[in-house]
Amino acid sequence: MYLFLSPHLDDAVLSCGGTIHQLTARGETVMVLTTMAGDPPEPLPDTPIIADLHQRWQAGFNPVSARRAEDQRACGLLGAQVLHLDLGDCVYRVAHQAGKTLALYPTEESLWGPVRPDDPAVMSLRSTTIPPASVVVVPLGNRHHVDHRIVRDWGLWLSQQSPALSLRFYEEYPPEIDATMELEQALTYYQDRTMQPDVRPLTEADVAAKLRAVACYESQISTFWASAAEMEVETRASMTAAGDGNPVERFWRMV
Numbered sequence: 001m002y003l004f005l006s007p008h009l010d011d012a013v014l015s016c017g018g019t020i021h022q023l024t025a026r027g028e029t030v031m032v033l034t035t036m037a038g039d040p041p042e043p044l045p046d047t048p049i050i051a052d053l054h055q056r057w058q059a060g061f062n063p064v065s066a067r068r069a070e071d072q073r074a075c076g077l078l079g080a081q082v083l084h085l086d087l088g089d090c091v092y093r094v095a096h097q098a099g100k101t102l103a104l105y106p107t108e109e110s111l112w113g114p115v116r117p118d119d120p121a122v123m124s125l126r127s128t129t130i131p132p133a134s135v136v137v138v139p140l141g142n143r144h145h146v147d148h149r150i151v152r153d154w155g156l157w158l159s160q161q162s163p164a165l166s167l168r169f170y171e172e173y174p175p176e177i178d179a180t181m182e183l184e185q186a187l188t189y190y191q192d193r194t195m196q197p198d199v200r201p202l203t204e205a206d207v208a209a210k211l212r213a214v215a216c217y218e219s220q221i222s223t224f225w226a227s228a229a230e231m232e233v234e235t236r237a238s239m240t241a242a243g244d245g246n247p248v249e250r251f252w253r254m255v
């Protein structure tokens with residue numbers, strides 16, 4: 001079984017949707033496990049980032065239930081099973097100090113800064129039992145978001161616990177600003193290991209299935225693109241550029 005670890009309700013499909021389709025089409029079992037798929041706390045932390053995100057997502061007080069439904073549809077189209085953990089997105093996570101509740105990641109900048117040592121997500125993931133899988137595919141970390149780095153590190157930790165597990169890293173899509181620079185930066189994290197790219201050629205059926213699946217994440221499209229049409233054009237172009245003219249998704253492995 002192939003287990004794709006997705007920090008948020010969209011990352012694995014955005015980054016690996018073509019590969020997931022290819023695997024299920026040839027009869028492999030695939031599961032997409034999204035870690036930060038839990039409901040927001042009540043009351044919500046009163047922070048600038050939450051006000052901004054909720055306005056952009058336009059899905060009411062609890063946009064996460066809408067996002068879980070989008071993810072079910074997207075993964076269903078690709079033939080993948082779905083598992084949602086109940087951790088909150090980093091913007092919803094809090095720490096309790098001296099009787100006060102403090103938001104751990106209150107601003108846009110904090111999403112790209114260090115993982116807070118008191119972040120409960122790290123320990124919570126380590127005590128989570130994953131479904132039996134022979135291959136675990138985790139974010140490479142080129143999207144430097146704090147939740148992506150936490151899930152990458154969980155993957156590394158899982159492979160230390162179970163050396164028989166095959167660990168693969170996927171390049172996260174879309175990039176924040178500059179894909180090449182962000183990839184170079186992400187690879188420096190693994191400096192004591194050699195990282196080898198593992199390029200997976202995709203058929204037109206894989207590409208078309210991925211684009212249909214990504215379109216299911218209606219609440220997220222406006223975060224990355226002006227329209228669904230722009231998403232299709234840019235996502236297809238990105239896969240084609242990565243394969244020098246033929247669509248691919250790129251993974252990495254430690255050698």
Ligand SMILES: [Zn+2]
Binds near residue numbers: 011
């Ligand atoms: Zn994400």
